[in-house]
Amino acid sequence: MSKKTSSKWINRQTKDPFVKRRNQLSARSRAFFKLVEINDKQRFIKKGYKVIDMGAAPGGWSEAASEVIGSHGHILSVDSSDFKSVRNGTSLKINCLDPRLKGKITGVFVPGSVDVVMSDMAPNLSGIKARDEANWLDLVDVSLSIADLFLQKNGTFLVKFFQFRDTASAYNRIQNSFRMVKRLKPQSSRAESSEFYVLAKGKKNSDQEVLN
Numbered sequence: 663m664s665k666k667t668s669s670k671w672i673n674r675q676t677k678d679p680f681v682k683r684r685n686q687l688s689a690r691s692r693a694f695f696k697l698v699e700i701n702d703k704q705r706f707i708k709k710g711y712k713v714i715d716m717g718a719a720p721g722g723w724s725e726a727a728s729e730v731i732g733s734h735g736h737i738l739s740v741d742s743s744d745f746k747s748v749r750n751g752t753s754l755k756i757n758c759l760d761p762r763l764k765g766k767i768t769g770v771f772v773p774g775s776v777d778v779v780m781s782d783m784a785p786n787l788s789g790i791k792a793r794d795e796a797n798w799l800d801l802v803d804v805s806l807s808i809a810d811l812f813l814q815k816n817g818t819f820l821v822k823f824f825q826f827r828d829t830a831s832a833y834n835r836i837q838n839s840f841r842m843v844k845r846l847k848p849q850s851s852r853a854e855s856s857e858f859y860v861l862a863k864g865k866k867n868s869d870q871e872v873l874n
């Protein structure tokens with residue numbers, strides 16, 4: 663039986679207030695509310711900002727960010743799956759582990775010019791913990807490398823985390839790159855999920871500083 667036809671799944675979806683609100687607002691995904699909630703509290707996406715959204719499909723986060731940045735901002739939404747680009751944005755279909763990713767992004771944004779890099783990327787879970795953890799760590803590392811290259815000095819990095827054995831070392835890598843790092847669990851993130859988000863601000867050794 664597929665996940666979407668199990669009675670447990672249907673029961674959870676029927677009771678979930680964020681699924682109801684998503685349907686009322688025709689938001690592209692339930693994840694939309696996670697970004698709205700995080701940004702309401704942290705105010706890191708603002709009018710006119712340049713944003714990179716990694717793992718953007720079906721586009722809930724991009725949709726939420728696009729409302730805030732308005733027509734003077736721009737959002738580049740990246741995913742390996744097909745999805746429709748949002749207003750004030752461009753979409754890029756590529757596997758983020760593809761070595762051509764940086765070059766493709768450079769076609770849209772100059773390195774060191776972006777205000778926000780965010781990643782809600784999650785690997786397809788195999789159920790084999792070590793493999794799932796390794797796949798997720800690759801996604802964190804690639805999003806951190808995009809943040810390192812494209813964020814402006816005071817830019818913000820938001821990335822999805824899971825509780826795994828080596829989660830602390832991934833968190834430390836982010837602390838080594840940014841001045842302020844915090845852990846967030848929005849109410850719209852399911853309590854039973856080990857998912858949480860890490861928000862980091864202010865690059866420690868930005869390329870711009872090294873070059874100057």
Ligand SMILES: C[S@@+](CC[C@H](N)C(=O)[O-])C[C@H]1O[C@@H](n2cnc3c(N)ncnc32)[C@H](O)[C@@H]1O
Nearest residue numbers: 691693717719720721722723742757758782783
């Ligand atoms: C939780 S969903 C993102 C939901 C999205 N933030 C929203 O609001 O609609 C995770 C996404 O990560 C993408 N993803 C996972 N691994 C990826 C990779 N290596 N390259 C690009 N996208 C990837 C998946 O295709 C999926 O669309």
